[in-house]
Amino acid sequence: MSDELIRIAGLQKSYDQHDVLHDINLSIHRGQLLGLIGPNGAGKSTLLRCLVGLVQRSGGELSLFGRDPATHSLEIRRQACYLPGETGVYHQMTGARFLKFALGFYAKQSLQLKERLLEQFQLPLNQKVRSYSAGMKQKLALIATLVPDVALYLLDEPDRGLDASVRFYLRDVLRTLKDQGKTIVLSSHHLSEVETLADRLEFLLNGRFVSNERLQRARAQLRRQPRIRLRSGHTLPDGAKLIRTEPDGILVVETDNDPMQWLQSFPQGAVASAEVGVDRLEDLYQLLLQDEVTPHCGVGDQTSAAEVAGGDA
Amino acid sequence: MIAGKTWREIRMIGLAYILILEMLAIPVLMLWPDIYADLQRSTLFRSLGVDWIKRLGSGISQRNEEVAYLNWCAVMLFFRSTNLVGTAASVLIGTGLFAREREANTLEFLLARPISRSSLLWQKFWPCAVVVTAPIFIVNATAIPWSWQLELDLPKWELFLASLHAAIFALAFLTLTMYVSIIVRVQAHVAAIVGAFAVLQIGMYLTQRIRPYSLFRLVDFDWYAPIMTGNTPAWQMFDPIRSHGFTTYLIAATVLLYVLSWRAIHRTEP
Secondary structure (H helix, E strand, O other), X not given: OOOEEEEEEEEEEEEOXXXXXXXXXXXXXXXXXXXXXXXXXXXXXXXXXXXXXXXXXOEEEEEEXXXXXXXXXXXXHXXXXXXXXXXXXXXXXXXXXXXXXXXXXXXXXXXXXXXXXXXXXXXXXXOEHHHOOHHHHHHHHXXXXXXXXXXXXXXXXXXXXXXXXXXXXXXXXXXXXXXXXXXXXXXXXXXXXHHHHOOEEEEEEXXXXXXXXXXXXXXXXXXXXXXXXXXXXXXXXXXXEEEEEOOOOOEEEEEOOOHXXXXXXXXXXXXXXXXXXXXXXXXXXXXXXXXXXOOOOOOOOOEEHXXXXXXXX | OHHHHHHHHHHHHHHHHHHHHHHHHHHHHHOHXXXXXXXXXXXXXXXXXOXXXXXXXXXXXXXXXXXXXXXXXXXXXHHHHHHHHHHHHHHHHHXXXXXXXXHOOHHHHHHOOOOOHHHHXXXXXXXHHHHHHHHHHHHHHHHHHHHHOOOOOOOHHHHHHHHHHHHHHHHHHHHHHHHHHHHOOOHHHHHHHHHHHHHHHHHHHOOHHHHHHOHHHXXXXXXXXXXXXXXXXHHHHHOOOOOOOHHHHHHHXXXXXXXXXXXXXXXXXX
């Protein structure tokens, strides 16, 4: 039996002549955790919906467990659990009734995980779901998705609306599932968190996967772009170009060499705050999008550091 | 499981529907002796120019009180109550079946469960079908003991046939509403479309020239009265070749709309 659980070749999806996914190729093996990263509208949710057979593809080939979701969606859904991007829970039910309803579709459940999640999330299960906050609804939907004992979990932004501590806990749960040999595909906006968890990362932009080389190049470029806030009366020293000034006064610059070394060239007390080496997803999107429009140009309006003499920080 | 959920969602509407039908039935049955006496003295119906109202009037004011009472029941229990309240209940219950799920983002949740779309459709449909049709049989059956109070008998078989026809009409409307609920994404739009269609049909019925083209022509006094009085036997209700066979038309419409709904749910995307 092949180890390949999901195979996608040349997948395309269009809505009313608007292409959402173009020529997607992917292979996921049993026990792998794939992280799907991309801005809103990149096609992540559509890709997951195609996988579970909720939407029909416009072209290409797709198979899960060796079956085509277009014709064997039910068989696939018996072995896969999908968490939609928009939290869908019944407001008129109590939390307990919703869980009973949602889990009742599956023959096998991990009761140990259920206990663990219920204990950690502390949901008021006897209350109607309509009284829950957005985060509580997401926790309920997560229990309904992760407790069924299936081979594949397709999670569309599972960390939506969750605070940091719950996100970290969720990461541990997903790691446990992965260690048990489950296959997981998850989309997220939290690049660094997905990165620590995923065996592989795929970056989706305008319905296409960004090549790994291009992604690494962009991330390397970002690592040379510290974000600093200068104290009044100070200017940027040489060795860096200003990319942009953000509305809150933070300067985003690109250094020629190591940004840490460059930061040391500031006089004592000139820098109020600095952020170096942090992969901000929105910056990455911007860089990749710019790259897509003008692939041979550099980044931003390459204003020289000297031009901001007198710094308005 | 989905059938259980659907049942819990609509059971109170079903209860209210039974109560409304019963509350509409009791006074018109209990007041029959006074109404009949007034009808014997009045010449109002005979002088009206609209032919179907004239027929209705002469039916309920016949010298033979037992026949007049059967015609009265055909008008009040079926032509008035089940047609209007049954249609309203079908629209009310049917609009939310899929459009509300879509609006609440729960349709995607349901479609992703390991259940076939055919089963999803059926499990949502049959509890609604029971809630829409069962009250028609129940309330009309209670008309029998109420009539005993007046020392009048209602024929059980004919009452059942008339109730069956009324129930199938309500079912056809429910299936139409369900179909629109699948193809239209907003629940309010579903209600507006099906509601406007029903109002248009009633308007057509009340307009002499185009009355034969109204759907309510299939469920009016001219159809129920012969059933109640035993002049339209069961075979005539179902035989569209040698008789009118209106019941068969309604069954065919219901089946067709269910097939369209089945096709639509298989094509729908969340």
